Amino acid sequence: MKMGDSYVVKPFDLHGLVGISDRTLEMHLKLYEGYVQGANQLTTQIGEMLKDGWIDHEEMPAYSELTRRLGCEYNGMVLHEYYFENLHKGGAKKPDQSSPFMKTAEDSFGTYDMWKLDFSSVGKMRGVGWAICYMNPQSGRLSNHWISLHEQGHVAGFIPILVMDVWEHAYLLDYKPSERTSYIEAFFSNIDWKSVDKRLQLCEPAFVEAGRG
Numbered sequence: 092m093k094m095g096d097s098y099v100v101k102p103f104d105l106h107g108l109v110g111i112s113d114r115t116l117e118m119h120l121k122l123y124e125g126y127v128q129g130a131n132q133l134t135t136q137i138g139e140m141l142k143d144g145w146i147d148h149e150e151m152p153a154y155s156e157l158t159r160r161l162g163c164e165y166n167g168m169v170l171h172e173y174y175f176e177n178l179h180k181g182g183a184k185k186p187d188q189s190s191p192f193m194k195t196a197e198d199s200f201g202t203y204d205m206w207k208l209d210f211s212s213v214g215k216m217r218g219v220g221w222a223i224c225y226m227n228p229q230s231g232r233l234s235n236h237w238i239s240l241h242e243q244g245h246v247a248g249f250i251p252i253l254v255m256d257v258w259e260h261a262y263l264l265d266y267k268p269s270e271r272t273s274y275i276e277a278f279f280s281n282i283d284w285k286s287v288d289k290r291l292q293l294c295e296p297a298f299v300e301a302g303r304g
Contacts, residue, residue, distance in 0.1 A: 098131055105178055106180065108178060109182075109277060110276070110278075111262070115265055122171070123172075126167035126168040130161065133160055137157050162242035165242075166245075170251075170256070171256070179286070185284075186287070192291055198232065207279070209235050210235045214255055215271060220258065221237070221238040221255065224252045225249035225251055226249065229248070250294050255275070255278055
């Protein structure tokens with residue numbers, strides 16, 4: 092990022108979701124804003140260190156720590172944007188039968204229900220993190236993965252299609268820690284499948300370029 096550039100907090104209108112309270116969302120959006128601010132601050136600090144064209148031995152520990160922290164703050168910002176963008180008041184529990192995601196899920200897992208079982212099961216794994224449905228641009232197929240920290244566990248080259256936050260702050264005001272399954276079902280009641288389909292369709296150029304289209 093060039094010096095002087097900055098990330099901007101994106102607006103999300105998510106009031107009135109099913110099973111995820113406005114109070115939870117207000118807290119969650121504030122947390123997201125913190126990641127945006129953190130990414131901007133760290134980017135500026137790293138840029139200042141690079142201005143003289145050299146990172147010397149004494150600067151390296153500070154530079155290393157800032158760079159590691161930027162990975163966490165930046166990925167925290169982007170994953171929350173994916174998460175909020177694939178939620179919508181009045182969402183549907185499953186995509187239309189004719190939707191691109193439905194077809195891709197069936198091609199990848201045999202049935203949509205089998206894909207949902209796998210994705211939901213990833214989300215129920217012990218610990219805190221993210222459940223992410225990716226597309227593999229080499230094969231055009233979907234696969235579901237557990238991301239333990241914002242910056243750890245991503246599959247190189249795979250493209251996020253559906254993102255679910257399963258850190259406890261995403262549901263603890265509405266559900267007990269032992270009730271994550273209820274939160275996951277609430278998540279599925281609010282998915283904006285049009286947004287998911289749009290992400291999938293944006294993958295098509297990469298899929299064709301990979302020689303699989």
